[in-house]
Amino acid sequence: MTDVSLVEAFSGLTPWPSDRDLSGDEWADYVDAAGQLRDAEPREVTRALGVALAADEGTGDNERRLFVLLRVLFDLPRSAPAAQRLVYKGWVNWPAPDDRDEVDLGWPVAFKDDRPRLVATFEGSMGPRYAAVEEYDSFRERFAFRALPEPSALRSGAAG
Amino acid sequence: MEMGVALDSAQPAVKSPQETRAPARPSPLRSQGTASGGGGSARPSSGGTAVRSDPLAGLLARAVAARATIDADPHEPAEPLADAPLATASTPLISRMSERRLQRLTVTEHSFKEGKCGARRVEWIFALDKAAPEDGYIVQQIDTTQGVATCPTVAGAPTAVSPFWEAWFVKKGDKVDWTTTRDVWTDGSERPARPSTNGMLDDFGTIKFFAKSVTGDLGDFGKKSGDKSSDWSPGKEPQSGALPSTKTKPKWWDGTPLEGPAFRSAKAVWNCCSNKPSEHTNVVTRIPAPGVPTPPKSGSTWYLPWTWFD
Numbered sequence A: 001m002t003d004v005s006l007v008e009a010f011s012g013l014t015p016w017p018s019d020r021d022l023s024g025d026e027w028a029d030y031v032d033a034a035g036q037l038r039d040a041e042p043r044e045v046t047r048a049l050g051v052a053l054a055a056d057e058g059t060g061d062n063e064r065r066l067f068v069l070l071r072v073l074f075d076l077p078r079s080a081p082a083a084q085r086l087v088y089k090g091w092v093n094w095p096a097p098d099d100r101d102e103v104d105l106g107w108p109v110a111f112k113d114d115r116p117r118l119v120a121t122f123e124g125s126m127g128p129r130y131a132a133v134e135e136y137d138s139f140r141e142r143f144a145f146r147a148l149p150e151p152s153a154l155r156s157g158a159a160g
Numbered sequence B: 001m002e003m004g005v006a007l008d009s010a011q012p013a014v015k016s017p018q019e020t021r022a023p024a025r026p027s028p029l030r031s032q033g034t035a036s037g038g039g040g041s042a043r044p045s046s047g048g049t050a051v052r053s054d055p056l057a058g059l060l061a062r063a064v065a066a067r068a069t070i071d072a073d074p075h076e077p078a079e080p081l082a083d084a085p086l087a088t089a090s091t092p093l094i095s096r097m098s099e100r101r102l103q104r105l106t107v108t109e110h111s112f113k114e115g116k117c118g119a120r121r122v123e124w125i126f127a128l129d130k131a132a133p134e135d136g137y138i139v140q141q142i143d144t145t146q147g148v149a150t151c152p153t154v155a156g157a158p159t160a161v162s163p164f165w166e167a168w169f170v171k172k173g174d175k176v177d178w179t180t181t182r183d184v185w186t187d188g189s190e191r192p193a194r195p196s197t198n199g200m201l202d203d204f205g206t207i208k209f210f211a212k213s214v215t216g217d218l219g220d221f222g223k224k225s226g227d228k229s230s231d232w233s234p235g236k237e238p239q240s241g242a243l244p245s246t247k248t249k250p251k252w253w254d255g256t257p258l259e260g261p262a263f264r265s266a267k268a269v270w271n272c273c274s275n276k277p278s279e280h281t282n283v284v285t286r287i288p289a290p291g292v293p294t295p296p297k298s299g300s301t302w303y304l305p306w307t308w309f310d
Helices: A003-011 A024-039 A042-054 A061-073 A132-142 B055-071 B092-102 B178-183 B305-309
Strands: A109-112 A115-118 A125-127 B105-114 B120-128 B136-150 B164-170 B187-191 B197-211 B244-246 B259-271 B281-287
Touching (some): A003 A024, A003 A042, A042 A061, A061 A109, B105 B259, B120 B136, B120 B178, B120 B259, B120 B281, B164 B178, B187 B197
Antiparallel strands (some): A109 A115, B120 B187, B136 B164, B136 B197, B164 B244, B197 B259, B259 B281
């Protein structure tokens, strides 16, 4: 695995949509890419993340790809103290903490029965570029990789 | 369900602003001929994926271009103060004007893409024209005004959202903060298309540069302030990402900054209520206007009016 092949894997992902959930095939692509990240050396991953962000050329597509991808890769608590949410991109629809001052660290991705889904769409962003490298390092220090489902089980036509 | 848009996979996909393929405007701050790796010609023509065949080489080229951009004086050839009336006078007042003229805070549009039904994405560069005389912060107040309605309801008068403030740390001797050096651009504003709606949304930023000796320690990108009583911290306003931010107006905000104010804005007014997509409208205006840094280069709009009659 090289950082070049990782960048190519990112490029096939559908950016976080503004109007719908991802399809089974699109989620399967994310799970497949997450598997490649999991198996790669962290140094290669950070290089690939940096390259992909630098290549974005004003579209924001890679920001929205990598943000979702890291939430597929890591097993993040659905409920955690708000102080544990370290924000690396200024999405305009970050959820406010609940009455217990807790937040979903996996937002906007949720897994149920090994199937991912979006709990929020892309509604816009502000501020500097997504700090994906910093978020990857932060997640790697604090959380384990997710036990990923088989991508084939998510593709259209698969039972489930 | 937390989302603002129902996640109905049966809905037809709406073109994203990226699919409009509006070419990125070259920044007037960019050096010419050095950014081959960052040029638009290397982009594939389909799929919206900005991945080159030689991504590492491309990144290196972008880094070189960014460095050249930031080191260059964006207003070369420099406008000597002597071009202006009274410029040779040696009064203390003129001396202060001279200092102010030579030390400016400039906002330049780095890229712009426009889509349908309110969609737009703008990236800006915030830069001091001259090296910071001491450690400081480029601080921005964000005021969002919006009025949006789902068709056929017509959007009412726009209302203001509570403002917030965010800060970029600039080291003494630097012209930009370190994330701008790394990322090439400083600040962005993006909204996706909102089909079957009409309305207006304006993200307006007022930008000033303050000495750290005035603001105190606000922290840095992804780093909390050393002052535990500070109102500032990354995440205080999540829309600022990892920048130090606050929802509380700083007491020094209305004081005299070292530089500024400068302004940037991205505003869309749209109507996508017609059954005919050809009748949909989306008018996007932004500050600064394309290719025009703020404050304007023209000396006639920079000098205070009374100076012409002194």
